[in-house]
Amino acid sequence: MKSGLLIPSIGYDSANIRPQIALDRDPPHLDLLNMSGGTALASGASPVTLTETLFTMEHHLLYKPKVLVYFYTDFYSSTDVGYGLGTLVYALAGAYYDRVTYAVTDTTFSIVHILSDIAGVSYTSTAPSKKLRIKYMIFSIPEDKRICDV
Amino acid sequence: MTNYGITASQEGIDLDNATDAQRAIDSRWRYMDILQEASLNLGTLTATAKIYEHKLGFVPAFDCYNLNLNIYMGGSVSPSGGDLPSIWADNQNVYVSNVHAIFGDPLVFNSNVIIRIYNVPITEEYTAPIAESSLKSKSSASKYGVKILNPDKSGPIDSNDLTKFSLNTRSKSLSIHKTGTQVANSATVWGLNINHGLNNPPIFMIASCATDKSYVYPINPQTFDFFAKADIPSQLSFRGVQSAMSGRYAYIIFKEFADFAL
Numbered sequence: 001m002k003s004g005l006l007i008p009s010i011g012y013d014s015a016n017i018r019p020q021i022a023l024d025r026d027p028p029h030l031d032l033l034n035m036s037g038g039t040a041l042a043s044g045a046s047p048v049t050l051t052e053t054l055f056t057m058e059h060h061l062l063y064k065p066k067v068l069v070y071f072y073t074d075f076y077s078s079t080d081v082g083y084g085l086g087t088l089v090y091a092l093a094g095a096y097y098d099r100v101t102y103a104v105t106d107t108t109f110s111i112v113h114i115l116s117d118i119a120g121v122s123y124t125s126t127a128p129s130k131k132l133r134i135k136y137m138i139f140s141i142p143e144d145k146r147i148c149d150v
Numbered sequence: 151m152t153n154y155g156i157t158a159s160q161e162g163i164d165l166d167n168a169t170d171a172q173r174a175i176d177s178r179w180r181y182m183d184i185l186q187e188a189s190l191n192l193g194t195l196t197a198t199a200k201i202y203e204h205k206l207g208f209v210p211a212f213d214c215y216n217l218n219l220n221i222y223m224g225g226s227v228s229p230s231g232g233d234l235p236s237i238w239a240d241n242q243n244v245y246v247s248n249v250h251a252i253f254g255d256p257l258v259f260n261s262n263v264i265i266r267i268y269n270v271p272i273t274e275e276y277t278a279p280i281a282e283s284s285l286k287s288k289s290s291a292s293k294y295g296v297k298i299l300n301p302d303k304s305g306p307i308d309s310n311d312l313t314k315f316s317l318n319t320r321s322k323s324l325s326i327h328k329t330g331t332q333v334a335n336s337a338t339v340w341g342l343n344i345n346h347g348l349n350n351p352p353i354f355m356i357a358s359c360a361t362d363k364s365y366v367y368p369i370n371p372q373t374f375d376f377f378a379k380a381d382i383p384s385q386l387s388f389r390g391v392q393s394a395m396s397g398r399y400a401y402i403i404f405k406e407f408a409d410f411a412l
Contacts, residue, residue: 004298010177017313020323023322070353084376086370133409140321146264
């Protein structure tokens, strides 16, 4: 016999899997970070991808977790507050792509600044002028495995 | 007006002081739960193909994680510069097609993917009531709470492994404030403006969808092809990074705020 809880009006069924964020973890799995947008990564006359890690932490889960990261910044103007989900684009043109995003592994969660220059146009990142406020959420479910395989 | 239901706040939060986002369950609004998940191989993508039957009867929010490339698929260019194949879901199935086959990325061929389908009819117009949206500080730890084990998982009730629970008030659940679709106005820079009424910038997800709402592309939580802003507290606005937005978009606005971690 199976037991559980159903709330039909909102489609809740305890047989479903709910992505949840543990609130009792150290370092926290739900938090805000405040930081500069990175350094002035600069490409030269050859194609290159430059990366710098702005933040990293161990998540202490037994798998690579699913995460949600919201970048929240004031770099449009003081009243024109901007966001990004997973990635915040600093600059994007045909030859270069400058952005801040996240990286997650079986052991760590990181915030990274990446400048990709596919044509060698000698671009210098404007990251030092950005102030970032980042909300991250590390879910206690794997990103690269089915739940039933955990 | 009915005055009954179920609600439970996160551990350590007094229910009388809990914001909507701090309620681990509340029968007045929806939460983002996984209804189905599947491991699939995309094959060689030479034609449009149905790759999964969800049979839900509504167009669901879903995501698709490519295990070979370690990226989420949908609406983006692949790491080696080719166009990723299109993946979309209608109210019965998930389909895949490499619509840019001539430029197709060989790295994508025979990729293994995990598709997760959520209990969110993302194209349906839905707005939850607002019970308490003003921000409260964290309270002290509490010994009270609610835990419901997933019936398909075995495990002790005091397990720290949240994959075993369909609900655990020692954790944060993402409650949904609003879903729906909107057509972008390509004649203006900020072509998509969504009123949510929360008076604080919320977290969100967005995906392109069919003009007639008959299908939706996956949510990509990793690669964001837009700029968003929240200079008007009750409104989220979007624009394309390189060009004006056009077409219809489906969205999920959560009750969780972007600028607070409570």
